[in-house]
Amino acid sequence: xxxxxxAPVTGVVTQASTAAAISxxxxxxxxxxxxxxxxxxxxGLASADTDMLSAWWYKDMANGSAFVQNxxxxxxxxxxxxxxxxxxxxxIDPTGNQLQSAKTGSGITNxxxxxxxxxxxxxxxxxxxxxxxxxxxxxxxxLAFTITAVSTNTFTLGYLDASGFGAAATSVTxxxxxxxxxxxxxxxxxxxxxxxxxxxxTLSTTHNFTVGQLVRVYCPASFGMSxxxxxxxxxxxxSTTNNTITVNINSSSFSSFAFPTSAVAAVGVQMxxxxxxxxxxxxxxxxxxxDATVNQSAYIMQLGSNVxxxxxxxxxxxAWRGVVQS
Amino acid sequence: xxxxxxxxAKTVKKVIDGGTAPVRDAYFALGHTDLIGQLDNVQGFIxxxxxxxxxxxxxxEWGVIANARYLLSSIGSISPNASLLGxxxxxxxxxxxxxxxxxxxxxxxxxxxxxxxxxxxPLALNASVGYKFAEVPRITNDTWVFNLRCTLSS
Numbered sequence: 001x002x003x004x005x006x007a008p009v010t011g012v013v014t015q016a017s018t019a020a021a022i023s024x025x026x027x028x029x030x031x032x033x034x035x036x037x038x039x040x041x042x043x044g045l046a047s048a049d050t051d052m053l054s055a056w057w058y059k060d061m062a063n064g065s066a067f068v069q070n071x072x073x074x075x076x077x078x079x080x081x082x083x084x085x086x087x088x089x090x091x092i093d094p095t096g097n098q099l100q101s102a103k104t105g106s107g108i109t110n111x112x113x114x115x116x117x118x119x120x121x122x123x124x125x126x127x128x129x130x131x132x133x134x135x136x137x138x139x140x141x142x143l144a145f146t147i148t149a150v151s152t153n154t155f156t157l158g159y160l161d162a163s164g165f166g167a168a169a170t171s172v173t174x175x176x177x178x179x180x181x182x183x184x185x186x187x188x189x190x191x192x193x194x195x196x197x198x199x200x201x202t203l204s205t206t207h208n209f210t211v212g213q214l215v216r217v218y219c220p221a222s223f224g225m226s227x228x229x230x231x232x233x234x235x236x237x238x239s240t241t242n243n244t245i246t247v248n249i250n251s252s253s254f255s256s257f258a259f260p261t262s263a264v265a266a267v268g269v270q271m272x273x274x275x276x277x278x279x280x281x282x283x284x285x286x287x288x289x290x291d292a293t294v295n296q297s298a299y300i301m302q303l304g305s306n307v308x309x310x311x312x313x314x315x316x317x318x319a320w321r322g323v324v325q326s
Numbered sequence: 327x328x329x330x331x332x333x334x335a336k337t338v339k340k341v342i343d344g345g346t347a348p349v350r351d352a353y354f355a356l357g358h359t360d361l362i363g364q365l366d367n368v369q370g371f372i373x374x375x376x377x378x379x380x381x382x383x384x385x386x387e388w389g390v391i392a393n394a395r396y397l398l399s400s401i402g403s404i405s406p407n408a409s410l411l412g413x414x415x416x417x418x419x420x421x422x423x424x425x426x427x428x429x430x431x432x433x434x435x436x437x438x439x440x441x442x443x444x445x446x447x448p449l450a451l452n453a454s455v456g457y458k459f460a461e462v463p464r465i466t467n468d469t470w471v472f473n474l475r476c477t478l479s480s
Binding site: 130138266 | 407410412468
């Protein structure tokens with residue numbers, strides 16, 4: 001088999017303060033025949049750690065595999081190269097299955113934050129999972145959540161305060177999203193709305209709203225704060241830590257937001273959500289295309305545990321596009 | 327369906343012809359082809375072929391229920407496993423006239439791009455052809471679009 005390189009594409013990503021899987025959107029149409037990364041932070045360091053220096057993957061290799069070059073302990077120049085079959089590169093096709101295979105667990109705590117127990121789940125911080133087929137806690141069945149902390153057999157839903165729920169769930173099925181959605185901006189489900197002069201809205205999955213965007217809030221009566229249903233608001237502040245947006249809607253006199261009981265949800269309820277409405281209300285976004293409907297679908301290269309570096313590393317990636325000649 | 331926004335499709339008048347039914351002014355409902363079996367069984371559903379004439383129908387059209395004409399596509403929207411029990415939830419977007427549009431950007435012409443194969447290498451194996459243009463789809467009034475979400479009955 002031969003390869004014909006046509007057009008390399010390159011970029012830089014920075015590992016988070018707690019090292020976790022990295023997803024890199026790669027332009028093109030899946031015609032990636034080689035993908036390689038270089039850890040700019042680790043190159044030239046004479047560390048005792050055998051950290052990754054570079055890694056690469058070819059199209060005909062299995063997902064999860066990689067050639068990995070690691071530093072020889074204590075050397076700034078010498079390295080060793082190994083092949084791994086797990087924790088390497090995984091190319092995700094945006095036209096393929098959006099969800100990974102299902103995993104069944106033993107419950108979700110009714111606590112703040114809620115914690116899900118699924119033995120050996122393998123998920124990472126930042127992953128988005130859909131939870132459904134719960135026994136009890138039907139208020140959240142069918143919703144997607146961003147994972148904010150993990151242990152081997154549990155993961156935390158940091159943006160869900162389930163302390164007001166009547167009982168914990170005693171079983172749950174979870175599926176991780178390979179990718180979230182093709183189009184931006186996107187509606188997001190709500191897990192909390194504060195009663196305040198400027199309402200603070202907590203969203204179940206990581207949002208990408210920006211200050212100045214105009215959004216409409218939908219909150220069915222079964223979630224309490226029905227007065228806010230259908231109102232328009234401009235995003236005045238965001239928090240990436242708490243995954244909230246603050247909107248210029250005065251909810252001081254509104255009823256409190258509260259999830260319905262599991263029994264009510266069993267009959268079927270519409271979930272509350274925030275939806276960007278296709279126009280920006282205030283400068284600097286006014287008359288710009290910030291809220292245009294943009295198809296953001298892309299092939300995504302996921303970097304697993306053997307190739308994603310260590311905390312705060314700067315990693316350069318190069319995707320070689322072209323055709324395979326066989 | 328409440329009439330809060332303008333129809334898109336105009337009335338298809340009744341004709342004297344056995345087996346046809348008139349179709350009133352209607353919105354467009356955009357859904358997935360998985361819904362075909364469900365729509366066929368909805369009481370009052372009129373198949374596209376039962377319209378009095380076919381002149382104003384679209385290729386993607388499947389039929390009409392009340393004032394919603396259903397346009398189906400295999401790339402219609404699905405929220406996978408999003409029901410309580412984990413069934414796929416189908417999003418059917420009902421749109422009124424001018425609810426969304428495509429905005430062409432000023433000062434940017436369309437470009438046709440051709441890269442001859444000689445730049446690929448001495449064997450000239452690969453050429454590239456493409457085009458690019460500046461056009462942005464945008465919702466112009468979100469209240470003129472609503473999403474009917476459903477699962478398939480067993």
